[in-house]
Amino acid sequence: MLSRTADNLFWLARYVERAENTARIIDAANRLAAMPIAYAGGSNEWESAVAATGALGLFKSLNREPTAENIIDFLAFSPENPSSIRSCLERARVNARTVRTALTSEMWDAINGAWLGLRDFNGASRDRMKLNEFLVYVKEASLRFDGSAYRTMIRNDVYFFSSLGTFIERADNTARILDVKYHLLLPAEESVGGGLDFFQWSSILRSVSANTAYHWVYRESLKPWLVADLLVLNDQLPRSLASCYDNICAFLDELSLAYGRQGQAQRVARSTRNRLQNASIDDVFSGGLHEFLTEFIADNGRLGQAITDQYLA
Amino acid sequence: MVVAFDEMSASRESCRPGYEILKRWLDATPPDLLSTRRAEAELLFRRIGITFAVYGDNDGEERIIPFDIIPRIITAPEWTKLSKGLEQRVKALNAFLTDIYSKGDILRAGIVPQDLIYQNPYYQPEMAGVKLAHDIYVMIAGIDIVRVDPDTFYVLEDNARTPSGVSYMLENREVMMKLFPDLFAEHRIAPVENYPDALLATLKSVAPRSAPGDPTVALLTPGPFNSAFYEHSFLADKLGIELVEGRDLQVRDNVVYMRTTEGPKRVDVLYRRLDDDFLDPLTFRPDSILGVPGLMNAYRAGNITLSNAVGTGVADDKAVYSYMPEIVRFYLGEEPILKNVPTWRCREPDALKYVLEHLDTMVVKEVAGSGGYGMLIGPAADKKTREEFGAKLRANPDDFIAQPTLALSTSPTFVDAGIAPRHVDLRPFVLSGKDKVRIVPGGLTRVALKEGSLVVNSSQGGGTKDTWVLDA
Numbered sequence: 013m014l015s016r017t018a019d020n021l022f023w024l025a026r027y028v029e030r031a032e033n034t035a036r037i038i039d040a041a042n043r044l045a046a047m048p049i050a051y052a053g054g055s056n057e058w059e060s061a062v063a064a065t066g067a068l069g070l071f072k073s074l075n076r077e078p079t080a081e082n083i084i085d086f087l088a089f090s091p092e093n094p095s096s097i098r099s100c101l102e103r104a105r106v107n108a109r110t111v112r113t114a115l116t117s118e119m120w121d122a123i124n125g126a127w128l129g130l131r132d133f134n135g136a137s138r139d140r141m142k143l144n145e146f147l148v149y150v151k152e153a154s155l156r157f158d159g160s161a162y163r164t165m166i167r168n169d170v171y172f173f174s175s176l177g178t179f180i181e182r183a184d185n186t187a188r189i190l191d192v193k194y195h196l197l198l199p200a201e202e203s204v205g206g207g208l209d210f211f212q213w214s215s216i217l218r219s220v221s222a223n224t225a226y227h228w229v230y231r232e233s234l235k236p237w238l239v240a241d242l243l244v245l246n247d248q249l250p251r252s253l254a255s256c257y258d259n260i261c262a263f264l265d266e267l268s269l270a271y272g273r274q275g276q277a278q279r280v281a282r283s284t285r286n287r288l289q290n291a292s293i294d295d296v297f298s299g300g301l302h303e304f305l306t307e308f309i310a311d312n313g314r315l316g317q318a319i320t321d322q323y324l325a
Numbered sequence: 326m327v328v329a330f331d332e333m334s335a336s337r338e339s340c341r342p343g344y345e346i347l348k349r350w351l352d353a354t355p356p357d358l359l360s361t362r363r364a365e366a367e368l369l370f371r372r373i374g375i376t377f378a379v380y381g382d383n384d385g386e387e388r389i390i391p392f393d394i395i396p397r398i399i400t401a402p403e404w405t406k407l408s409k410g411l412e413q414r415v416k417a418l419n420a421f422l423t424d425i426y427s428k429g430d431i432l433r434a435g436i437v438p439q440d441l442i443y444q445n446p447y448y449q450p451e452m453a454g455v456k457l458a459h460d461i462y463v464m465i466a467g468i469d470i471v472r473v474d475p476d477t478f479y480v481l482e483d484n485a486r487t488p489s490g491v492s493y494m495l496e497n498r499e500v501m502m503k504l505f506p507d508l509f510a511e512h513r514i515a516p517v518e519n520y521p522d523a524l525l526a527t528l529k530s531v532a533p534r535s536a537p538g539d540p541t542v543a544l545l546t547p548g549p550f551n552s553a554f555y556e557h558s559f560l561a562d563k564l565g566i567e568l569v570e571g572r573d574l575q576v577r578d579n580v581v582y583m584r585t586t587e588g589p590k591r592v593d594v595l596y597r598r599l600d601d602d603f604l605d606p607l608t609f610r611p612d613s614i615l616g617v618p619g620l621m622n623a624y625r626a627g628n629i630t631l632s633n634a635v636g637t638g639v640a641d642d643k644a645v646y647s648y649m650p651e652i653v654r655f656y657l658g659e660e661p662i663l664k665n666v667p668t669w670r671c672r673e674p675d676a677l678k679y680v681l682e683h684l685d686t687m688v689v690k691e692v693a694g695s696g697g698y699g700m701l702i703g704p705a706a707d708k709k710t711r712e713e714f715g716a717k718l719r720a721n722p723d724d725f726i727a728q729p730t731l732a733l734s735t736s737p738t739f740v741d742a743g744i745a746p747r748h749v750d751l752r753p754f755v756l757s758g759k760d761k762v763r764i765v766p767g768g769l770t771r772v773a774l775k776e777g778s779l780v781v782n783s784s785q786g787g788g789t790k791d792t793w794v795l796d797a
Contacts, residue, residue, distance in 0.1 A: 013567075013585055013586050013587075014567050014568075014569060014573050014583060014584065014585055014586075015573070015584045015585060015586055016570065016572070016573050016584070017567075017568075018586045106549065109549055109554070109558070110548075110549045110558075112558040112559075112562060113558050113561045113562040113568050121372065124372065125372070128371070169586060173586075267586075271586070271587050323586045324586070
């Protein structure tokens with residue numbers, strides 16, 4: 013396959029995944045912001061939402077009031093934010109258009125349809141009902157893309173590169189969503205483990221649709237370290253870091269099998285997976301969850317670079 | 326102006342052969358059903374993403390070409406004559422190009438003036454003396470045909486560089502089959518879906534002699550911002566070949582490779598949809614970032630086939646066009662089957678004088694123009710426009726030819742006011758391989774949607790129709 017095609021596929025999948033995750037982050041922040049003042053009053057859920065997408069510096073540089081409306085617009089629709097949902101879907105479509113030949117018609121339809129429908133949501137950052145519709149719309153678009161890839165693509169390198177994009181982005185985003193908790197302020201009078209703390213953890217779970225999973229796995233009330241265990245180490249949860257890395261390693265192995273050689277990408281991925289397999293959540297917390305996640309995000313970025321160097325450049 | 330010949334019927338009651346079933350169906354079908362079908366067709370095209378960009382139009386980055394749901398019908402005897410004429414014409418074109426880039430017999434025989442070739446902007450001196458693998462320059466030709474009466478087809482233009490539009494021929498058929506299955510059941514319509522197979526067979530047949538038994542073919546595109554990008558990706562997909570940009574290719578030791586996830590892979594045939602000027606910055610425009618440095622060396626070394634060959638633009642020139650009947654006779658010793666539109670070469674003083682005196686009845690075109698740009702349609706222009714054009718003509722007579730304004734045939738078309746006649750042309754695609762010439766029955770019918778308009782170009786408000794060649 014052309015290196016450029018592989019690169020386009022890889023990023024196409026990443027943009028779609030990123031759009032969905034940003035939708036989930038907005039959803040979670042919305043939920044926190046909707047809480048009565050007695051539970052969450054005066055917290056900084058909107059700024060932490062921006063921090064979770066890694067774009068806080070950019071937002072600040074634009075000198076906008078950090079109001080809910082401005083931030084929603086920034087995260088969902090702003091062309092100034094290259095990772096806004098709209099930007100992601102637009103770039104996904106440009107990539108898809110460039111590699112039409114490698115996509116199945118269902119996948120193209122999913123992307124092109126999502127892009128065509130964007131114009132129906134102008135002004136949604138000022139209209140809660142419309143915003144909710146938009147977030148559902150984005151999640152469904154990404155489900156459709158994923159689903160059509162899963163159901164219609166031949167399992168060859170085209171599929172492997174696209175899937176690698178999905179899982180690398182998903183791992184990055186899961187880590188970031190979990191890290192939101194680090195950026196969320198607990199007011200001085202609130203204690204760790206108190207009411208607000210609880211709602212913050214629960215909104216994180218909800219934002220990755222893992223509430224039910226949590227209760228199935230742990231059969232306990234919400235505990236921060238168990239939430240982290242689920243999202244980081246539990247390989248049964250499809251978006252946990254451990255599960256993402258199982259998939260990443262599997263697809264990289266498929267590639268090395270198909271091409272008859274392996275390299276730096278396979279080694280970097282395996283070392284991260286081994287670390288996730290051997291860690292316990294106690295270790296993670298004793299070193300600091302935020303520190304662990306920061307390091308993970310950096311490692312994950314290095315893997316992306318290794319894949320680029322090995323196959324896409 | 327004379328009343329144009331309508332391909333379906335001369336009057337309300339009459340009907341020309343081939344159109345009987347369609348006419349009955351059109352008479353029986355309520356307009357709102359047609360509206361619904363047209364809306365469905367547009368939705369299908371949007372969904373497929375079959376769009377094009379109009380240069381210089383900022384807000385319309387992506388548009389679909391208007392599609393008319395009423396098909397244009399060509400009967401078997403008409404098609405037989407057309408296809409024979411097309412094959413003859415393209416054979417002559419290839420012989421002509423081979424000749425002017427080697428011995429130049431036709432120039433020495435005084436049939437075509439030398440300066441028309443050697444001073445032509447599309448003549449590529451780099452190609453002089455280069456021996457092509459199979460003496461084929463134009464593997465893919467789009468010959469624009471117009472019709473003025475039941476018996477006369479004219480060639481309006483030869484497109485020997487990178488003719489486009491074939492994706493519309495194929496997608497129009499797909500959409501029509503979805504929307505009107507009953508009409509297809511009632512007619513015997515020759516299929517067009519084998520075009521990609523025919524194209525691939527043609528391209529493989531012209532691979533360099535040094536290429537392996539199953540040569541690697543790739544399609545070179547300027548990229549997603551080109552107006553015809555959809556067609557490039559569509560064709561690459563249908564042919565099952567890689568769609569490459571210049572940056573995907575590299576030349577080492579005069580061999581062309583594409584960069585793949587498994588390392589460099591050799592390319593034997595390049596179906597390039599990039600103009601000569603941009604192909605290789607080392608030979609042509611040094612500022613081209615779309616091309617491949619060293620490509621021309623690989624080409625001259627015989628390690629890659631470019632399709633179409635470099636330098637074919639000479640044959641597109643409208644002054645050269647005017648010599649086509651002589652060119653056919655010179656190389657094939659046959660009478661041309663397809664007529665040329667009578668053409669005045671303004672480079673000849675007598676012709677110029679005549680053209681200037683008759684500007685109000687003539688169409689004047691730039692010899693190197695395309696896409697319907699830079700031309701004057703005398704009867705449609707006001708006095709001031711004609712005078713301005715006349716001045717341009719006098720200043721640079723070599724750049725222009727003139728033709729009488731033809732009453733192009735019309736075909737029933739569904740417009741806002743209902744079903745009405747609109748002028749049409751036809752672009753069949755002629756494929757020339759080492760083994761044989763292949764022509765898929767049909768082509769792209771373009772229709773001028775504006776009442777009375779003769780300009781069918783998509784960049785200027787033209788639309789397309791499905792073209793049905795009826796099986797005998």
